[in-house]
Amino acid sequence: MTASRSWRSEEVARNDRALLRAAREVLAVDGAHASVASIAARAGVGVGSLYRRYRTKQELFQRLCLIALRDYLDAANEGLAMDDPWAGLVHYAMASIRSGPGSLAPVAGTFDVTDEMTELAERGDRAVAELVERAHRARVLRAGVTAVDLELLIEQLSKSPLQEHLQRQGRTELYDAALNARERIIAVALDGLRAAPAGPLPGQAPGYELFTMRWAPPEDEQPASE
Amino acid sequence: MTASRSWRSEEVARNDRALLRAAREVLAVDGAHASVASIAARAGVGVGSLYRRYRTKQELFQRLCLIALRDYLDAANEGLAMDDPWAGLVHYAMASIRSGPGSLAPVAGTFDVTDEMTELAERGDRAVAELVERAHRARVLRAGVTAVDLELLIEQLSKSPLQEHLQRQGRTELYDAALNARERIIAVALDGLRAAPAGPLPGQAPGYELFTMRWAPPEDEQPASE
DNA sequence: TTCGATGCGGAGTGAATCGCTCCGCATCGA
DNA sequence: TCGATGCGGAGCGATTCACTCCGCATCGAA
Numbered sequence: 001m002t003a004s005r006s007w008r009s010e011e012v013a014r015n016d017r018a019l020l021r022a023a024r025e026v027l028a029v030d031g032a033h034a035s036v037a038s039i040a041a042r043a044g045v046g047v048g049s050l051y052r053r054y055r056t057k058q059e060l061f062q063r064l065c066l067i068a069l070r071d072y073l074d075a076a077n078e079g080l081a082m083d084d085p086w087a088g089l090v091h092y093a094m095a096s097i098r099s100g101p102g103s104l105a106p107v108a109g110t111f112d113v114t115d116e117m118t119e120l121a122e123r124g125d126r127a128v129a130e131l132v133e134r135a136h137r138a139r140v141l142r143a144g145v146t147a148v149d150l151e152l153l154i155e156q157l158s159k160s161p162l163q164e165h166l167q168r169q170g171r172t173e174l175y176d177a178a179l180n181a182r183e184r185i186i187a188v189a190l191d192g193l194r195a196a197p198a199g200p201l202p203g204q205a206p207g208y209e210l211f212t213m214r215w216a217p218p219e220d221e222q223p224a225s226e
Numbered sequence: 227m228t229a230s231r232s233w234r235s236e237e238v239a240r241n242d243r244a245l246l247r248a249a250r251e252v253l254a255v256d257g258a259h260a261s262v263a264s265i266a267a268r269a270g271v272g273v274g275s276l277y278r279r280y281r282t283k284q285e286l287f288q289r290l291c292l293i294a295l296r297d298y299l300d301a302a303n304e305g306l307a308m309d310d311p312w313a314g315l316v317h318y319a320m321a322s323i324r325s326g327p328g329s330l331a332p333v334a335g336t337f338d339v340t341d342e343m344t345e346l347a348e349r350g351d352r353a354v355a356e357l358v359e360r361a362h363r364a365r366v367l368r369a370g371v372t373a374v375d376l377e378l379l380i381e382q383l384s385k386s387p388l389q390e391h392l393q394r395q396g397r398t399e400l401y402d403a404a405l406n407a408r409e410r411i412i413a414v415a416l417d418g419l420r421a422a423p424a425g426p427l428p429g430q431a432p433g434y435e436l437f438t439m440r441w442a443p444p445e446d447e448q449p450a451s452e
Numbered sequence: 453t454t455c456g457a458t459g460c461g462g463a464g465t466g467a468a469t470c471g472c473t474c475c476g477c478a479t480c481g482a
Numbered sequence: 483t484c485g486a487t488g489c490g491g492a493g494c495g496a497t498t499c500a501c502t503c504c505g506c507a508t509c510g511a512a
Contacts, residue, residue: 048461048462051502149414155388159385161332272490
Protein backbone atom coordinates (compact mmCIF):
# COMPACT_ATOMS: atom_id res chain seq x y z
CA MET A 1 0.00 0.00 0.00
CA THR A 2 3.10 2.15 -0.09
CA ALA A 3 4.99 3.52 -3.10
CA SER A 4 5.77 -0.01 -4.27
CA ARG A 5 2.46 -0.44 -6.06
CA SER A 6 3.78 0.70 -9.44
CA TRP A 7 3.31 -2.83 -10.68
CA ARG A 8 1.79 -2.75 -14.15
CA SER A 9 0.11 0.52 -13.44
CA GLU A 10 0.67 1.48 -17.03
CA GLU A 11 -1.55 -1.33 -18.24
CA VAL A 12 -4.15 -0.31 -15.71
CA ALA A 13 -4.07 3.26 -17.00
CA ARG A 14 -4.26 2.06 -20.57
CA ASN A 15 -7.29 -0.07 -19.80
CA ASP A 16 -8.92 2.84 -18.06
CA ARG A 17 -8.43 5.08 -21.08
CA ALA A 18 -9.77 2.40 -23.39
CA LEU A 19 -12.77 1.98 -21.13
CA LEU A 20 -13.60 5.68 -21.14
CA ARG A 21 -13.17 5.96 -24.87
CA ALA A 22 -15.31 2.90 -25.49
CA ALA A 23 -17.97 4.17 -23.13
CA ARG A 24 -18.19 7.47 -25.00
CA GLU A 25 -18.42 5.74 -28.35
CA VAL A 26 -21.05 3.23 -27.29
CA LEU A 27 -23.03 5.92 -25.55
CA ALA A 28 -23.04 8.01 -28.71
CA VAL A 29 -24.51 5.10 -30.66
CA ASP A 30 -26.88 3.44 -28.22
CA GLY A 31 -27.86 6.41 -26.08
CA ALA A 32 -29.08 5.76 -22.58
CA HIS A 33 -29.67 2.10 -23.47
CA ALA A 34 -25.94 1.47 -23.75
CA SER A 35 -25.11 -1.74 -21.90
CA VAL A 36 -22.04 -2.33 -19.80
CA ALA A 37 -21.34 -5.53 -21.73
CA SER A 38 -21.03 -3.67 -25.03
CA ILE A 39 -18.83 -1.02 -23.44
CA ALA A 40 -16.50 -3.61 -21.97
CA ALA A 41 -16.42 -5.56 -25.24
CA ARG A 42 -15.58 -2.47 -27.26
CA ALA A 43 -12.81 -1.60 -24.83
CA GLY A 44 -11.48 -5.15 -25.21
CA VAL A 45 -11.80 -5.97 -21.51
CA GLY A 46 -14.12 -8.13 -19.45
CA VAL A 47 -17.02 -6.74 -17.52
CA GLY A 48 -15.21 -7.78 -14.36
CA SER A 49 -12.44 -5.31 -15.05
CA LEU A 50 -14.96 -2.58 -15.66
CA TYR A 51 -16.65 -3.21 -12.33
CA ARG A 52 -13.34 -3.28 -10.49
CA ARG A 53 -12.74 0.32 -11.55
CA TYR A 54 -16.28 1.66 -11.37
CA ARG A 55 -18.64 0.39 -8.75
CA THR A 56 -21.66 0.97 -10.95
CA LYS A 57 -22.71 1.97 -14.44
CA GLN A 58 -23.79 5.36 -13.21
CA GLU A 59 -20.38 5.97 -11.69
CA LEU A 60 -18.79 5.39 -15.09
CA PHE A 61 -21.17 7.80 -16.76
CA GLN A 62 -20.53 10.33 -14.03
CA ARG A 63 -16.79 10.18 -14.63
CA LEU A 64 -17.38 10.44 -18.37
CA CYS A 65 -19.50 13.51 -17.88
CA LEU A 66 -16.90 15.15 -15.70
CA ILE A 67 -14.26 14.67 -18.37
CA ALA A 68 -16.57 16.08 -21.02
CA LEU A 69 -17.22 19.15 -18.89
CA ARG A 70 -13.49 19.66 -18.56
CA ASP A 71 -12.96 19.40 -22.33
CA TYR A 72 -15.84 21.78 -22.83
CA LEU A 73 -14.32 24.38 -20.51
CA ASP A 74 -10.89 23.95 -22.07
CA ALA A 75 -12.30 24.47 -25.54
CA ALA A 76 -14.03 27.67 -24.49
CA ASN A 77 -10.86 29.02 -22.91
CA GLU A 78 -8.83 28.09 -25.96
CA GLY A 79 -11.35 29.99 -28.05
CA LEU A 80 -11.03 33.04 -25.81
CA ALA A 81 -7.26 32.87 -26.11
CA MET A 82 -7.48 33.31 -29.87
CA ASP A 83 -7.22 36.85 -31.21
CA ASP A 84 -9.91 36.60 -33.88
CA PRO A 85 -13.33 36.58 -32.17
CA TRP A 86 -14.96 34.60 -34.98
CA ALA A 87 -12.18 32.04 -35.14
CA GLY A 88 -12.36 31.63 -31.38
CA LEU A 89 -16.08 31.01 -31.48
CA VAL A 90 -15.73 28.50 -34.28
CA HIS A 91 -12.89 26.76 -32.47
CA TYR A 92 -15.05 26.30 -29.41
CA ALA A 93 -18.01 25.09 -31.45
CA MET A 94 -15.93 22.61 -33.42
CA ALA A 95 -14.21 21.21 -30.35
CA SER A 96 -17.50 20.88 -28.46
CA ILE A 97 -19.19 19.18 -31.37
CA ARG A 98 -16.33 16.73 -31.70
CA SER A 99 -15.95 15.70 -28.07
CA GLY A 100 -19.72 15.82 -27.86
CA PRO A 101 -21.50 17.06 -24.76
CA GLY A 102 -24.52 16.34 -26.94
CA SER A 103 -23.78 12.66 -26.90
CA LEU A 104 -23.87 12.81 -23.12
CA ALA A 105 -27.32 14.38 -23.12
CA PRO A 106 -29.14 11.04 -23.07
CA VAL A 107 -27.70 10.20 -19.67
CA ALA A 108 -28.57 13.57 -18.18
CA GLY A 109 -30.71 13.12 -15.13
CA THR A 110 -29.70 9.50 -14.58
CA PHE A 111 -27.15 10.24 -11.87
CA ASP A 112 -26.44 12.78 -9.19
CA VAL A 113 -24.62 15.94 -10.19
CA THR A 114 -21.60 16.60 -8.02
CA ASP A 115 -20.57 20.07 -6.89
CA GLU A 116 -17.46 19.80 -9.04
CA MET A 117 -19.59 19.21 -12.11
CA THR A 118 -21.83 22.15 -11.31
CA GLU A 119 -18.85 24.43 -10.89
CA LEU A 120 -17.25 23.28 -14.14
CA ALA A 121 -20.51 23.80 -16.00
CA GLU A 122 -20.88 27.32 -14.62
CA ARG A 123 -17.32 28.24 -15.48
CA GLY A 124 -17.89 26.90 -18.97
CA ASP A 125 -21.10 28.86 -19.37
CA ARG A 126 -19.35 32.04 -18.30
CA ALA A 127 -16.55 31.48 -20.80
CA VAL A 128 -19.02 30.82 -23.61
CA ALA A 129 -21.02 33.92 -22.69
CA GLU A 130 -17.83 35.96 -22.94
CA LEU A 131 -17.03 34.29 -26.26
CA VAL A 132 -20.45 35.28 -27.60
CA GLU A 133 -20.30 38.81 -26.26
CA ARG A 134 -16.88 39.35 -27.76
CA ALA A 135 -18.09 38.14 -31.13
CA HIS A 136 -21.06 40.48 -30.91
CA ARG A 137 -18.83 43.42 -30.03
CA ALA A 138 -16.73 42.66 -33.11
CA ARG A 139 -19.98 42.44 -35.11
CA VAL A 140 -19.00 39.08 -36.59
CA LEU A 141 -21.90 37.19 -35.01
CA ARG A 142 -25.46 37.38 -36.25
CA ALA A 143 -27.50 39.87 -34.23
CA GLY A 144 -29.76 38.30 -31.64
CA VAL A 145 -27.83 35.07 -31.24
CA THR A 146 -27.42 34.19 -27.56
CA ALA A 147 -25.14 31.77 -25.79
CA VAL A 148 -28.07 29.41 -25.37
CA ASP A 149 -28.73 29.47 -29.11
CA LEU A 150 -25.10 28.55 -29.62
CA GLU A 151 -25.19 25.73 -27.10
CA LEU A 152 -28.36 24.30 -28.55
CA LEU A 153 -26.95 24.44 -32.06
CA ILE A 154 -23.85 22.63 -30.84
CA GLU A 155 -25.99 20.00 -29.21
CA GLN A 156 -27.99 19.63 -32.39
CA LEU A 157 -24.83 19.08 -34.38
CA SER A 158 -23.17 16.81 -31.83
CA LYS A 159 -25.03 13.65 -32.66
CA SER A 160 -24.41 11.99 -35.96
CA PRO A 161 -27.27 9.71 -36.99
CA LEU A 162 -25.39 8.68 -40.10
CA GLN A 163 -22.25 7.59 -38.30
CA GLU A 164 -24.29 5.83 -35.64
CA HIS A 165 -26.04 3.83 -38.30
CA LEU A 166 -22.81 2.95 -40.00
CA GLN A 167 -21.31 1.79 -36.74
CA ARG A 168 -24.35 -0.30 -35.87
CA GLN A 169 -24.13 -2.05 -39.20
CA GLY A 170 -20.37 -2.38 -39.16
CA ARG A 171 -19.91 -0.63 -42.50
CA THR A 172 -16.46 0.68 -41.67
CA GLU A 173 -15.59 1.26 -45.30
CA LEU A 174 -17.96 4.21 -45.50
CA TYR A 175 -16.83 5.75 -42.26
CA ASP A 176 -14.41 8.22 -43.82
CA ALA A 177 -17.03 9.37 -46.29
CA ALA A 178 -19.50 9.87 -43.46
CA LEU A 179 -16.91 11.87 -41.54
CA ASN A 180 -16.34 14.08 -44.56
CA ALA A 181 -20.06 14.54 -45.09
CA ARG A 182 -20.45 15.56 -41.49
CA GLU A 183 -17.69 18.13 -41.78
CA ARG A 184 -19.57 19.66 -44.68
CA ILE A 185 -22.81 19.76 -42.75
CA ILE A 186 -21.18 21.44 -39.80
CA ALA A 187 -19.44 23.97 -42.03
CA VAL A 188 -22.75 24.75 -43.70
CA ALA A 189 -24.61 25.07 -40.42
CA LEU A 190 -22.00 27.41 -39.02
CA ASP A 191 -21.39 29.46 -42.14
CA GLY A 192 -24.82 29.42 -43.66
CA LEU A 193 -26.55 27.93 -46.63
CA ARG A 194 -27.25 31.18 -48.44
CA ALA A 195 -25.10 32.16 -51.37
CA ALA A 196 -22.37 34.22 -49.73
CA PRO A 197 -19.86 31.53 -48.94
CA ALA A 198 -16.99 32.02 -46.54
CA GLY A 199 -14.98 29.73 -48.81
CA PRO A 200 -15.32 26.51 -50.74
CA LEU A 201 -16.76 23.50 -48.93
CA PRO A 202 -14.09 21.19 -47.55
CA GLY A 203 -13.45 17.71 -48.89
CA GLN A 204 -15.27 15.78 -51.56
CA ALA A 205 -18.99 15.80 -52.25
CA PRO A 206 -20.55 12.76 -50.56
CA GLY A 207 -22.08 10.08 -52.78
CA TYR A 208 -25.60 8.77 -52.76
CA GLU A 209 -24.60 5.45 -51.31
CA LEU A 210 -24.40 7.12 -47.92
CA PHE A 211 -28.08 7.69 -48.21
CA THR A 212 -29.18 4.44 -49.77
CA MET A 213 -27.04 1.95 -47.91
CA ARG A 214 -28.82 2.29 -44.63
CA TRP A 215 -32.00 0.96 -46.18
CA ALA A 216 -30.31 -2.21 -47.21
CA PRO A 217 -30.66 -5.06 -44.72
CA PRO A 218 -27.58 -5.30 -42.50
CA GLU A 219 -25.73 -8.21 -44.01
CA ASP A 220 -23.62 -8.55 -40.88
CA GLU A 221 -24.50 -7.41 -37.41
CA GLN A 222 -21.85 -5.52 -35.54
CA PRO A 223 -19.50 -8.01 -33.84
CA ALA A 224 -19.47 -5.68 -30.80
CA SER A 225 -15.98 -6.76 -29.84
CA GLU A 226 -12.39 -5.99 -30.75
CA MET B 227 -68.76 -7.86 -45.90
CA THR B 228 -70.85 -5.59 -48.09
CA ALA B 229 -71.40 -1.86 -47.82
CA SER B 230 -73.12 -2.33 -44.48
CA ARG B 231 -69.89 -2.35 -42.48
CA SER B 232 -69.89 1.40 -41.81
CA TRP B 233 -70.53 0.67 -38.16
CA ARG B 234 -68.39 2.94 -36.01
CA SER B 235 -65.83 3.21 -38.73
CA GLU B 236 -65.20 6.78 -37.68
CA GLU B 237 -63.96 5.66 -34.30
CA VAL B 238 -61.78 3.07 -35.99
CA ALA B 239 -60.28 5.73 -38.24
CA ARG B 240 -59.75 8.02 -35.28
CA ASN B 241 -57.97 5.29 -33.38
CA ASP B 242 -55.82 4.57 -36.39
CA ARG B 243 -54.76 8.20 -36.69
CA ALA B 244 -54.02 8.37 -32.97
CA LEU B 245 -51.97 5.20 -33.28
CA LEU B 246 -49.88 6.54 -36.14
CA ARG B 247 -49.31 9.85 -34.44
CA ALA B 248 -48.36 8.17 -31.18
CA ALA B 249 -46.02 5.82 -32.99
CA ARG B 250 -44.20 8.70 -34.64
CA GLU B 251 -43.88 10.56 -31.36
CA VAL B 252 -42.66 7.60 -29.37
CA LEU B 253 -40.29 6.62 -32.12
CA ALA B 254 -38.81 10.10 -32.13
CA VAL B 255 -38.12 9.87 -28.40
CA ASP B 256 -37.11 6.24 -27.90
CA GLY B 257 -35.64 5.45 -31.28
CA ALA B 258 -35.55 1.84 -32.39
CA HIS B 259 -36.15 0.72 -28.80
CA ALA B 260 -39.69 2.09 -28.86
CA SER B 261 -42.00 -0.54 -27.39
CA VAL B 262 -45.47 -1.32 -28.66
CA ALA B 263 -46.82 -0.93 -25.13
CA SER B 264 -45.68 2.69 -24.94
CA ILE B 265 -47.06 3.42 -28.40
CA ALA B 266 -50.44 1.97 -27.54
CA ALA B 267 -50.49 3.77 -24.20
CA ARG B 268 -49.67 7.11 -25.79
CA ALA B 269 -52.42 6.58 -28.35
CA GLY B 270 -54.80 5.82 -25.50
CA VAL B 271 -55.64 2.33 -26.74
CA GLY B 272 -54.79 -1.18 -25.62
CA VAL B 273 -52.10 -3.24 -27.26
CA GLY B 274 -54.83 -5.55 -28.49
CA SER B 275 -56.29 -2.83 -30.66
CA LEU B 276 -52.88 -2.09 -32.06
CA TYR B 277 -52.31 -5.69 -33.05
CA ARG B 278 -55.76 -5.93 -34.62
CA ARG B 279 -54.74 -3.25 -37.10
CA TYR B 280 -51.10 -4.16 -37.60
CA ARG B 281 -50.05 -7.76 -37.52
CA THR B 282 -46.60 -6.88 -36.21
CA LYS B 283 -44.51 -4.02 -34.93
CA GLN B 284 -42.56 -3.92 -38.17
CA GLU B 285 -45.77 -3.58 -40.16
CA LEU B 286 -46.65 -0.46 -38.16
CA PHE B 287 -43.24 1.04 -38.76
CA GLN B 288 -43.51 0.18 -42.42
CA ARG B 289 -46.81 2.04 -42.73
CA LEU B 290 -45.33 4.96 -40.81
CA CYS B 291 -42.39 5.09 -43.16
CA LEU B 292 -44.62 5.02 -46.21
CA ILE B 293 -46.60 7.99 -44.94
CA ALA B 294 -43.40 9.89 -44.20
CA LEU B 295 -42.15 9.24 -47.73
CA ARG B 296 -45.38 10.61 -49.10
CA ASP B 297 -45.13 13.76 -47.00
CA TYR B 298 -41.54 14.10 -48.08
CA LEU B 299 -42.45 13.91 -51.79
CA ASP B 300 -45.37 16.30 -51.33
CA ALA B 301 -43.13 18.83 -49.61
CA ALA B 302 -40.62 18.68 -52.45
CA ASN B 303 -43.31 19.17 -55.06
CA GLU B 304 -44.82 22.05 -53.11
CA GLY B 305 -41.39 23.61 -53.03
CA LEU B 306 -41.02 23.22 -56.79
CA ALA B 307 -44.41 24.82 -57.28
CA MET B 308 -43.23 27.99 -55.60
CA ASP B 309 -41.82 30.71 -57.86
CA ASP B 310 -38.93 31.78 -55.66
CA PRO B 311 -36.23 29.07 -55.81
CA TRP B 312 -34.90 29.89 -52.36
CA ALA B 313 -38.32 29.98 -50.77
CA GLY B 314 -39.13 26.65 -52.40
CA LEU B 315 -36.00 25.05 -51.04
CA VAL B 316 -36.63 26.39 -47.56
CA HIS B 317 -40.23 25.24 -47.70
CA TYR B 318 -39.12 21.72 -48.49
CA ALA B 319 -36.47 21.74 -45.80
CA MET B 320 -38.82 23.07 -43.14
CA ALA B 321 -41.58 20.59 -43.99
CA SER B 322 -39.14 17.68 -44.03
CA ILE B 323 -37.61 18.67 -40.73
CA ARG B 324 -41.02 18.97 -39.12
CA SER B 325 -42.53 15.69 -40.29
CA GLY B 326 -39.14 14.16 -39.72
CA PRO B 327 -37.75 11.49 -42.00
CA GLY B 328 -34.83 11.82 -39.61
CA SER B 329 -36.88 10.44 -36.77
CA LEU B 330 -37.56 7.38 -38.91
CA ALA B 331 -33.86 6.79 -39.49
CA PRO B 332 -33.45 4.56 -36.43
CA VAL B 333 -35.83 1.97 -37.85
CA ALA B 334 -34.12 1.91 -41.23
CA GLY B 335 -33.04 -1.59 -42.04
CA THR B 336 -35.41 -3.24 -39.56
CA PHE B 337 -38.05 -4.15 -42.14
CA ASP B 338 -38.34 -4.96 -45.83
CA VAL B 339 -38.60 -2.07 -48.23
CA THR B 340 -41.58 -2.40 -50.55
CA ASP B 341 -41.45 -1.42 -54.20
CA GLU B 342 -43.87 1.40 -53.50
CA MET B 343 -41.49 2.82 -50.92
CA THR B 344 -38.55 2.59 -53.29
CA GLU B 345 -40.46 4.39 -56.01
CA LEU B 346 -41.63 7.14 -53.67
CA ALA B 347 -38.09 7.64 -52.43
CA GLU B 348 -36.74 7.88 -55.96
CA ARG B 349 -39.39 10.35 -57.01
CA GLY B 350 -38.62 12.39 -53.91
CA ASP B 351 -34.91 12.34 -54.63
CA ARG B 352 -35.51 13.51 -58.18
CA ALA B 353 -37.72 16.37 -56.99
CA VAL B 354 -35.13 17.44 -54.43
CA ALA B 355 -32.36 17.27 -57.04
CA GLU B 356 -34.40 19.57 -59.25
CA LEU B 357 -35.02 21.87 -56.28
CA VAL B 358 -31.29 22.09 -55.66
CA GLU B 359 -30.39 22.57 -59.30
CA ARG B 360 -32.95 25.33 -59.70
CA ALA B 361 -31.57 27.11 -56.63
CA HIS B 362 -28.08 26.82 -58.04
CA ARG B 363 -29.16 28.22 -61.41
CA ALA B 364 -30.67 31.20 -59.59
CA ARG B 365 -27.40 31.51 -57.64
CA VAL B 366 -29.21 31.64 -54.31
CA LEU B 367 -27.65 28.43 -52.97
CA ARG B 368 -24.11 28.20 -51.72
CA ALA B 369 -21.77 26.87 -54.39
CA GLY B 370 -20.88 23.22 -54.00
CA VAL B 371 -23.92 22.20 -51.99
CA THR B 372 -25.40 18.96 -53.30
CA ALA B 373 -28.76 17.33 -52.75
CA VAL B 374 -27.09 14.85 -50.41
CA ASP B 375 -25.68 17.69 -48.36
CA LEU B 376 -29.16 19.08 -48.08
CA GLU B 377 -30.69 15.74 -47.10
CA LEU B 378 -28.04 15.13 -44.48
CA LEU B 379 -28.51 18.59 -43.03
CA ILE B 380 -32.25 17.98 -42.87
CA GLU B 381 -31.65 14.68 -41.11
CA GLN B 382 -29.29 16.37 -38.69
CA LEU B 383 -31.93 18.95 -37.86
CA SER B 384 -34.81 16.51 -37.70
CA LYS B 385 -34.14 15.11 -34.29
CA SER B 386 -34.62 17.31 -31.28
CA PRO B 387 -32.67 16.10 -28.26
CA LEU B 388 -34.09 18.89 -26.17
CA GLN B 389 -37.74 18.11 -26.90
CA GLU B 390 -37.10 14.40 -26.44
CA HIS B 391 -35.70 15.06 -23.01
CA LEU B 392 -38.60 17.27 -22.08
CA GLN B 393 -41.06 14.64 -23.19
CA ARG B 394 -39.27 11.91 -21.28
CA GLN B 395 -39.44 13.96 -18.11
CA GLY B 396 -42.96 15.19 -18.70
CA ARG B 397 -42.02 18.87 -18.42
CA THR B 398 -44.82 20.03 -20.66
CA GLU B 399 -44.63 23.58 -19.39
CA LEU B 400 -41.34 24.14 -21.21
CA TYR B 401 -42.47 22.58 -24.44
CA ASP B 402 -43.41 25.85 -26.17
CA ALA B 403 -40.08 27.38 -25.22
CA ALA B 404 -38.27 24.37 -26.62
CA LEU B 405 -40.25 24.62 -29.83
CA ASN B 406 -39.32 28.28 -30.15
CA ALA B 407 -35.67 27.53 -29.45
CA ARG B 408 -35.70 24.86 -32.12
CA GLU B 409 -37.16 27.26 -34.68
CA ARG B 410 -34.28 29.61 -33.98
CA ILE B 411 -31.72 26.86 -34.39
CA ILE B 412 -33.18 25.78 -37.69
CA ALA B 413 -33.33 29.34 -38.94
CA VAL B 414 -29.70 29.82 -37.97
CA ALA B 415 -28.59 26.57 -39.59
CA LEU B 416 -30.37 27.43 -42.80
CA ASP B 417 -29.45 31.10 -42.94
CA GLY B 418 -26.04 31.02 -41.40
CA LEU B 419 -24.40 32.19 -38.23
CA ARG B 420 -22.19 34.82 -39.83
CA ALA B 421 -23.13 38.45 -39.52
CA ALA B 422 -25.16 39.05 -42.68
CA PRO B 423 -28.59 38.17 -41.40
CA ALA B 424 -31.53 37.50 -43.68
CA GLY B 425 -33.70 39.09 -41.03
CA PRO B 426 -34.22 39.11 -37.28
CA LEU B 427 -34.46 35.80 -35.51
CA PRO B 428 -38.02 34.66 -34.93
CA GLY B 429 -39.61 34.47 -31.50
CA GLN B 430 -38.10 35.14 -28.12
CA ALA B 431 -34.60 34.34 -26.95
CA PRO B 432 -34.70 31.06 -25.01
CA GLY B 433 -33.85 31.11 -21.33
CA TYR B 434 -31.15 29.22 -19.53
CA GLU B 435 -33.60 26.92 -17.80
CA LEU B 436 -33.89 24.96 -21.03
CA PHE B 437 -30.30 24.05 -20.52
CA THR B 438 -30.18 23.51 -16.80
CA MET B 439 -33.46 21.70 -16.19
CA ARG B 440 -32.45 18.50 -17.80
CA TRP B 441 -29.75 18.00 -15.22
CA ALA B 442 -32.23 18.14 -12.44
CA PRO B 443 -33.55 14.77 -11.31
CA PRO B 444 -36.89 13.98 -12.98
CA GLU B 445 -39.33 14.68 -10.19
CA ASP B 446 -42.02 12.73 -12.00
CA GLU B 447 -41.49 10.03 -14.57
CA GLN B 448 -43.59 10.27 -17.68
CA PRO B 449 -46.95 8.63 -17.05
CA ALA B 450 -46.75 7.23 -20.59
CA SER B 451 -50.53 7.16 -20.89
CA GLU B 452 -53.34 9.56 -21.77
C1' DT C 453 11.60 -23.69 -9.96
C1' DT C 454 7.96 -22.95 -6.65
C1' DC C 455 4.54 -20.21 -4.25
C1' DG C 456 1.28 -16.59 -2.77
C1' DA C 457 -0.72 -12.51 -4.57
C1' DT C 458 -3.00 -9.88 -7.87
C1' DG C 459 -5.84 -8.55 -11.57
C1' DC C 460 -7.99 -10.62 -15.44
C1' DG C 461 -12.08 -12.44 -18.64
C1' DG C 462 -16.50 -14.07 -18.93
C1' DA C 463 -20.11 -17.62 -17.44
C1' DG C 464 -23.86 -17.31 -14.37
C1' DT C 465 -28.01 -14.97 -11.74
C1' DG C 466 -32.23 -12.83 -10.68
C1' DA C 467 -34.85 -9.10 -12.25
C1' DA C 468 -36.86 -6.45 -15.71
C1' DT C 469 -38.67 -5.75 -20.27
C1' DC C 470 -39.70 -7.19 -24.71
C1' DG C 471 -43.25 -8.55 -28.67
C1' DC C 472 -47.25 -10.83 -28.89
C1' DT C 473 -51.63 -13.74 -27.55
C1' DC C 474 -55.90 -14.36 -25.62
C1' DC C 475 -59.85 -13.65 -22.87
C1' DG C 476 -63.50 -11.30 -20.20
C1' DC C 477 -66.23 -7.25 -20.79
C1' DA C 478 -68.63 -3.18 -22.63
C1' DT C 479 -71.35 -1.65 -26.31
C1' DC C 480 -73.89 -1.91 -30.25
C1' DG C 481 -78.25 -3.30 -33.70
C1' DA C 482 -82.05 -6.37 -33.94
C1' DT D 483 -82.88 -9.67 -24.21
C1' DC D 484 -79.49 -11.65 -27.27
C1' DG D 485 -75.65 -12.50 -30.51
C1' DA D 486 -71.92 -9.99 -32.58
C1' DT D 487 -68.11 -7.09 -32.50
C1' DG D 488 -64.21 -4.63 -31.08
C1' DC D 489 -62.12 -3.20 -26.91
C1' DG D 490 -58.37 -2.97 -22.89
C1' DG D 491 -54.90 -5.20 -20.62
C1' DA D 492 -53.29 -9.42 -17.86
C1' DG D 493 -50.28 -13.02 -18.97
C1' DC D 494 -46.72 -15.77 -21.64
C1' DG D 495 -42.17 -17.25 -23.12
C1' DA D 496 -38.03 -15.25 -24.74
C1' DT D 497 -34.61 -11.96 -24.42
C1' DT D 498 -31.62 -8.58 -22.29
C1' DC D 499 -30.18 -6.13 -18.46
C1' DA D 500 -26.74 -4.75 -14.49
C1' DC D 501 -24.02 -7.03 -11.63
C1' DT D 502 -21.45 -11.14 -9.08
C1' DC D 503 -18.18 -14.55 -8.65
C1' DC D 504 -14.76 -17.82 -9.72
C1' DG D 505 -11.00 -20.26 -12.19
C1' DC D 506 -6.87 -18.91 -14.51
C1' DA D 507 -2.76 -16.41 -16.23
C1' DT D 508 0.97 -13.70 -14.75
C1' DC D 509 3.90 -11.45 -11.82
C1' DG D 510 7.87 -10.77 -7.76
C1' DA D 511 9.97 -13.12 -3.98
C1' DA D 512 12.14 -17.03 -2.12
